[in-house]
Structure formats: C-alpha cells, structure tokens
Amino acid sequence: xxxxxxxxxxxxxxxxxxxAAMAGPSSPLTTHVLNTAMGVPGxxxxxxxxxxxxxxxxxxxxxTGTTNADGRCPGLLTREMFTVxxxxxxxxxxxxxxxxxxxxxxPYVEIVFTINDPSQKFHVPLLLSRFSYSTYRGS
Amino acid sequence: MAAAASGSSPLTTHVLNSGDGVPAARLALSLHRLDSNLLIWNLLTVGTTNEDGRCPGLISSEAFxxxxxxxxFETGAYWExxxxxxxxPYVEVVFTISEPQQRFHVPLLLSRFSYSTYRGS
Numbered sequence: 001x002x003x004x005x006x007x008x009x010x011x012x013x014x015x016x017x018x019x020a021a022m023a024g025p026s027s028p029l030t031t032h033v034l035n036t037a038m039g040v041p042g043x044x045x046x047x048x049x050x051x052x053x054x055x056x057x058x059x060x061x062x063x064t065g066t067t068n069a070d071g072r073c074p075g076l077l078t079r080e081m082f083t084v085x086x087x088x089x090x091x092x093x094x095x096x097x098x099x100x101x102x103x104x105x106x107p108y109v110e111i112v113f114t115i116n117d118p119s120q121k122f123h124v125p126l127l128l129s130r131f132s133y134s135t136y137r138g139s
Numbered sequence: 140m141a142a143a144a145s146g147s148s149p150l151t152t153h154v155l156n157s158g159d160g161v162p163a164a165r166l167a168l169s170l171h172r173l174d175s176n177l178l179i180w181n182l183l184t185v186g187t188t189n190e191d192g193r194c195p196g197l198i199s200s201e202a203f204x205x206x207x208x209x210x211x212f213e214t215g216a217y218w219e220x221x222x223x224x225x226x227x228p229y230v231e232v233v234f235t236i237s238e239p240q241q242r243f244h245v246p247l248l249l250s251r252f253s254y255s256t257y258r259g260s
Binding site for chain 1: 230258
C-alpha cells in the first residue's frame with residue numbers, strides 16, 4: 001500500500017485538525033527540514049504530527065502538512081492543543097527524495113519526543129541526506 | 140533469536156553517547172522486519188549493547204533478505220538508568236535494504252537532546 005494511500009485512509013479514520021494554528025500566535029512546536037546533501041532547505045516534504053494516548057498507547061493524528069520553500073511548516077498546533085505528552089513527527093523522506101529523482105535509505109523518519117513543560121517552545125528539526133539524518137531539541 | 144554463531148552479522152550497529160563521549164553500553168535494542176503483505180513488524184532479534192556500544196550477531200546472512208527493517212533503541216531507559224531525563228523516550232530507525240549481499244552499519248550517535256544516524260559499512 002502506498003504511503004499516500006495510507007495517509008488518505010488515516011485522514012478518513014481520525015479527525016485531524018488540519019487548519020491548526022493558521023492565524024494568531026505561532027506554534028509552540030516548530031520544525032525545519034534541511035537537505036544537508038544539497039545544502040538547501042527540504043521543501044515540499046510531507047509530514048505529520050501525532051500524540052500518543054497515555055492510557056491506550058494509541059497514536060492520534062493532530063495535523064499533517066508540507067514544508068514550505070524554506071523547509072518549515074508553520075502552524076503545527078496551537079498552545080491550547082499543546083498538552084503534556086509523547087508526540088511523534090513523521091517525515092516522508094523517501095517520497096521527498098523520489099521527487100528529486102533519487103532513492104533514500106530511510107523510507108520515512110519518525111521522531112518521538114516527550115513534552116513535560118508545554119509552556120516552552122520546542123524546535124524539532126531534521127537534517128537529512130539520502131543516507132543520514134540527525135535531529136536535536138532546539139528553541 | 141539472535142544470529143547464527145558462524146560469520147558476523149551483515150547488519151551491525153554502534154551506539155555512542157555523544158553527550159559524555161563514551162560508548163552507550165547496556166542499551167537495549169531490537170531489530171524488526173516489515174511484513175509487506177500484512178504491514179506489521181516482525182520482531183527478529185532483541186539485544187543489549189556491550190561495553191563498546193556494539194551488539195554483535197544481530198542477524199544471519201540467511202535471514203537478511205531484502206525488505207524494510209527497523210532498529211529500535213531504548214534510549215529513554217538508558218538515560219533513566221544513568222539518572223537523567225532525555226527528550227526522546229526511544230529512537231526507531233527505519234531503513235530499506237535492497238541489496239542484502241552488502242554490509243550495512245546503522246550507528247546511533249546519541250545525547251539527551253539529539254541523535255543522528257547514517258548508513259555506514
């Protein structure tokens with residue numbers, strides 16, 4: 001089953017707040033994708049943010065998006081939605097490299113992180129090449 | 140469940156604690172392969188890194204077929220054992236093997252607030 005098909009099915013099953021934080025203050029959680037192999041932002045990459053239910057361990061989709069020309073995806077969520085919990089950012093990396101005519105060692109990248117203090121700002125970037133990636137907690 | 144004793148595993152890993160500048164010893168990890176029909180992960184191997192942060196015998200050459208694999212590192216438990224918190228409860232690295240006759244090295248460079256991985260040999 002293709003990734004696109006899975007994403008479509010996911011969207012039907014789980015109600016996702018796609019509009020998220022369109023207007024108003026910026027998201028307390030941000031990301032930035034850099035294509036370190038080519039020295040450019042990772043633009044037009046599909047990504048999604050999910051939160052884990054602490055009692056059932058099931059994942060709920062919060063938002064999907066695509067990085068802009070600068071490799072960023074504003075409006076991931078609002079302060080109100082940003083509760084304590086375990087979150088997962090998923091980046092469609094192979095799809096991204098495929099659109100550039102290349103293969104990638106990683107079909108996708110999922111970064112799972114714990115938010116204990118949602119009053120802070122969190123920056124979860126992805127530095128990516130075809131055969132490597134790194135991430136860090138930024139501000 | 141681990142690899143055969145004869146010959147080294149075609150897939151290796153190495154976990155480094157880049158925060159302290161030491162190998163990440165006694166870190167629990169597991170290797171999984173995706174069943175492409177059922178779209179579920181099959182657990183192949185569980186292990187723990189040794190004093191050098193390595194985990195020999197992940198998989199045998201025979202078992203190492205083309206497909207999608209996942210290495211899951213229990214990083215949260217590792218830092219907890221050292222009495223510290225960390226941003227990531229665990230790290231999963233998912234990768235595609237198209238040519239299983241090659242050797243693949245999938246290391247993890249880890250700190251409490253960052254990690255990186257690359258395809259090595």
